[in-house]
Amino acid sequence: MKTHRYISSIGVKHHLAIKNVQASDNGRFTVQAMNAAGIKQSTCMLIVAPAPTPIPGAKSVANSPAPPQTPIGPSAPIFLKDLKNSPLKPGSQIILEARVVGHPEPHVEWFKNGSSINNYRVKTEYDTRTGICALIIPQMFADDIGEYTCRANNAHGVAESSAKVCISLIN
Missing domain, CATH: 2.60.40.10 (Immunoglobulins)
Incomplete structure (x- = not known):
């Protein structure tokens, strides 16, 4: 099965890209960096929300911007x-x-x-x-x-x- 998740690196920057995001992509993603000084990691939560149900006669919210990254935790x-x-x-x-x-x-x-x-x-x-x-x-x-x-x-x-x-x- 071909994946739709890609990791890319440009210099010291590394990215995870998910093409055609799906509900099955929901979950916690963790990146970990390790060197002689120690280990650091960062975690984020990806929440894929379904499109809202349209209200008859209402304007579409389909063009509403996606929410920005939401912090994990309270x-x-x-x-x-x-x-x-x-x-x-x-x-x-x-x-x-x-x-x-x-x-x-x-x-x-x-x-x-x-x-x-x-x-x-x-x-x-x-x-x-x-x-x-x-x-x-x-x-x-x-x-x-x-x-x-x-x-x-x-x-x-x-x-x-x-x-x-x-x-x-x-x-």
């Missing part, structure tokens, strides 16, 4: 993709979307103008495999104007991303 949440301000379009759907990572996996909460969102019209989603979290308002009304915040927390810290839904001055 880490506070960090937003890799922040929420973006959106214009109010009465009667239309809006999706506010962000991407967050942390270890252990963060707990995600949504707020509007500083208060927890408890509204049957609003749906929230959080895909723990990809870190994508979304707030979906299927049909917008004037009272949806405000500042929305996604808060992620775990034992190591808290991170927030906020965006405003406001009246658009440009039609």
